Amino acid sequence: MPGPDGRRPLVPVDFDRPSIARVFDALMGGQDNYEADRVVLRQVLELAPDARVMAKEVRHWLVRTVRYLTDREGIDQFLDLGSGFPTSDNTHQVAQRYNPEARVVYVDHDPVVQAHGRAMLAANDFAHMAAADLTKPDEVIEELARTHRLEFERPVGLILCAIVHHIQDLDEARKIVRAYVDALAPGSFVALLHQHNPADGTEAADIATSLEKRFNGTGLDTLHRTREEIESFFEGVDLMEPGLTYPHLWWPDGPRFTPPSPVNFTSLGGVARKP
Numbered sequence: 001m002p003g004p005d006g007r008r009p010l011v012p013v014d015f016d017r018p019s020i021a022r023v024f025d026a027l028m029g030g031q032d033n034y035e036a037d038r039v040v041l042r043q044v045l046e047l048a049p050d051a052r053v054m055a056k057e058v059r060h061w062l063v064r065t066v067r068y069l070t071d072r073e074g075i076d077q078f079l080d081l082g083s084g085f086p087t088s089d090n091t092h093q094v095a096q097r098y099n100p101e102a103r104v105v106y107v108d109h110d111p112v113v114q115a116h117g118r119a120m121l122a123a124n125d126f127a128h129m130a131a132a133d134l135t136k137p138d139e140v141i142e143e144l145a146r147t148h149r150l151e152f153e154r155p156v157g158l159i160l161c162a163i164v165h166h167i168q169d170l171d172e173a174r175k176i177v178r179a180y181v182d183a184l185a186p187g188s189f190v191a192l193l194h195q196h197n198p199a200d201g202t203e204a205a206d207i208a209t210s211l212e213k214r215f216n217g218t219g220l221d222t223l224h225r226t227r228e229e230i231e232s233f234f235e236g237v238d239l240m241e242p243g244l245t246y247p248h249l250w251w252p253d254g255p256r257f258t259p260p261s262p263v264n265f266t267s268l269g270g271v272a273r274k275p
C-alpha cells in the first residue's frame with residue numbers, strides 16, 4: 001500500500017502480523033491493534049503480568065520530562081523519535097499546555113501510526129507527523145531542517161522514549177543517538193528511556209531475561225541493556241538530577257499509592273543537557 005504521498009510505506013502494512021507500534025498500543029489500552037498484536041500482548045503478560053503498569057509508568061515519565069523541559073528549561077521545540085500511536089498526554093499536548101506554540105515533530109516509520117498521527121494533528125499548526133526511519137539521522141535532520149519543521153540552530157528537546165532498545169547492535173545504536181546529539185545546538189536536551197536488565201537475581205531481572213529471550217529474532221526484539229550500556233547513550237551530554245533512574249523515581253509527582261512492581265525496575269530513563 002503506498003503512503004499518502006504516493007510513496008511506498010517504510011514498513012509494510014500487514015494486519016495479520018504483529019507490529020511493535022500496535023503491540024505497544026494494545027499494552028497501553030489503545031484501540032489501534034489487531035488479533036495478531038493481541039496474541040503478542042498475551043505472551044508478554046504471561047511473562048510480565050504487570051506489563052501494563054510499566055507502560056503507564058513510561059508514559060508518566062514522558063509527561064514529567066516534557067513538562068520539565070518546557071516549563072523549567074524553556075524548550076519550545078521537540079523531536080520525538082519512534083513516537084508510536086497517539087494515546088493520551090502525547091508530547092505536543094504536554095508541551096503545548098505550558099507553551100501553546102511549542103513545536104513538536106513526531107517521527108515514526110509505521111504507516112498506521114502515521115495515519116493516526118496526521119489525523120490527530122490536522123488542526124494543530126505547531127505539531128507534525130513525519131514518516132521516516134529514525135536509524136538514518138542525517139536524512140531525518142536534513143529533511144526537518146530543509147522544511148523548517150525545527151530550527152536546529154536553537155535548542156531542541158530530543159525524545160527517545162522506549163525506542164533505542166529496538167536497535168539491536170549496541171555500537172550502531174550509540175552512533176545513531178550520537179548523530180542526533182551532534183546535530184543539536186548547545187542548550188538542547190536529550191530525554192532517553194530504555195529497557196533494562198538489573199541482572200541482580202531479582203524478579204525484575206528474571207522478567208527482563210525472559211522477555212528478551214521470548215521475542216529474540218521475532219522482529220519484536222527488545223533489548224534489556226545494562227545500566228552502563230544505557231549510560232553510554234548519554235556520551236557528550238550532561239545528565240541532569242536525579243540522573244539515570246527507574247522511571248517512577250525520576251522527579252515523581254508525589255507520594256506513591258501502590259508499591260512498585262518488579263516491572264518498574266526493567267527500564268531506566270534520564271534527561272541530559274548538551275553543553
Ligand SMILES: C[S@@+](CC[C@H](N)C(=O)[O-])C[C@H]1O[C@@H](n2cnc3c(N)ncnc32)[C@H](O)[C@@H]1O
Binds near residue numbers: 084109133161
Ligand atoms: C515501543 S513503541 C514506543 C512509542 C513511544 N515512544 C512511547 O514511549 O509511547 C516504538 C515505536 O517506534 C517505532 N519505530 C521502531 N523502529 C523505528 C524506526 N527505525 N524508525 C521510525 N520509527 C520506528 C515503532 O513503529 C513504534 O511506534
